[in-house]
Amino acid sequence: MKTNSVTPGFSKAILHILPALNVNVDRDLVEQIQQFPSEGRLPMALQDALWQALIELKDNELGLKIALSLKPDSYDTLGFLLFSCATLGDAVDSLIAYSALIGEGGKFSKSHNELGWRVSFEAFFTTPTPIRIEAVLACVACGAKWISGAPIKPKVVAFTHPQQGKLSTYQAIFGDAKLLFSAPSNYLLYHNDDWQLQQRSVNQAVQQQMQSLAEQQLKQLQPQTMVDKINAILTKQPNLKRRQISSLLAISERHLNRKLADQGYSYKTLSDEIRKNLAEKLIKQGSANQAHLALYFGYADESAFAKAFRRWTGLGFKEYKQKIGNKDDIK
Structure with missing residues (x-):
């Protein structure tokens, strides 16, 4: 018991x-x-x-x-x-x-x-x-x-x-x-x-270390699926790459891919799904424009993010905002 x-x-x-x-x-x-x-x-x-x-x-x-x-x-x-x-x-x-x-x-x-x-x-x-x-x-x-x-x-x-x-x-x-x-x-x-107020600097290395420790402790308490773990990490830090996530989870990229495949996912499919959901949420809140989101998700420029967003939603950024009725700050 x-x-x-x-x-x-x-x-x-x-x-x-x-x-x-x-x-x-x-x-x-x-x-x-x-x-x-x-x-x-x-x-x-x-x-x-x-x-x-x-x-x-x-x-x-x-x-x-x-x-x-x-x-x-x-x-x-x-x-x-x-x-x-x-x-x-x-x-x-x-x-x-x-x-x-x-x-x-x-x-x-x-x-x-x-x-x-x-x-x-x-x-x-x-x-x-x-x-x-x-x-x-x-x-x-x-x-x-x-x-x-x-x-x-x-x-x-x-x-x-x-x-x-x-x-x-x-x-x-x-x-x-x-x-x-x-x-x-x-x-x-x-x-x-x-x-979303931020008035102090954040040490990302310390944050990643604390997150890694928390992941380890959580695993001991209630083992999570690989999908759950990646979802938790990317929801908080959507700019991370597969290599960085593998490092946080203390596994190889190959092992990560294999674990996801066992659950019917590829890393690209899962990461696209998480980022799409997060982007849609931020847009509906009315405070995000294309430049902000490109930076937030770690894309090299707005053009790269725009292509990814169209792949996720089937619509351009401006079209999507018009569709949901949020026409403010369209950039």
Whole structure:
């Protein structure tokens, strides 16, 4: 029987900051959690026990206080991968793709509408609790600032539970975001501009290293098909070539081709499909022109991208934008 587990990093980070918050929990519980190596897995039951101990302290703002106290170096492999991403949008894609590394405690998803980008969290905790959910959303909000390198704030923050603490405590994290309580779902809504904002340099070598480590850890938890792995990589870094992807996956190009053939794919067919879907999504959002996409997908020039786009869709770039009714910024 499979035992649900989580990464130890988050629980250990919480234990590390509790003294500064004048919070004490049972020493035996602390020792049980600390005995698990950082590169291993922590039984979900122990993280549940930690949150139960915190809940019993009757501090309804504790989840928000914990999130405010955590720093970027409080997180493990997945955290470093997220903080190595160029934009909030890239980081959320990684969070969704590798969320199994965090554990079975919940599921992240994203969606887009005319108001912006929504990052949703569905809790799978045995007994979902307000301070635990607030800690998760607050950590995402704090992480968004670290990733973008700018003091971005969500436009809307929604919780499925009633208000727990003072409005000023929520505002310390979420700024002037509209707060919704007793909502149908837990989520943060970000402006389109903030989703792609990049105000700091990104070390691609570090990012690729973190991604490689995350891939290895994910493989140990739940082996993925080669199609799934390539889809996850190209969705985040569509400019990568087959050689670079093979290197990230620590296999030869020949082995990669053979694995894909076993699933009825060629690399060209799969990569074209992924890039086509990504290009269509970006065009429908209304913020991409042909020059931007050529650069984003790693083509030598606009002409090369234009030929690929026509091969994918059967239409020229301008024709495609007119077809979907988005005639702004056609270039």
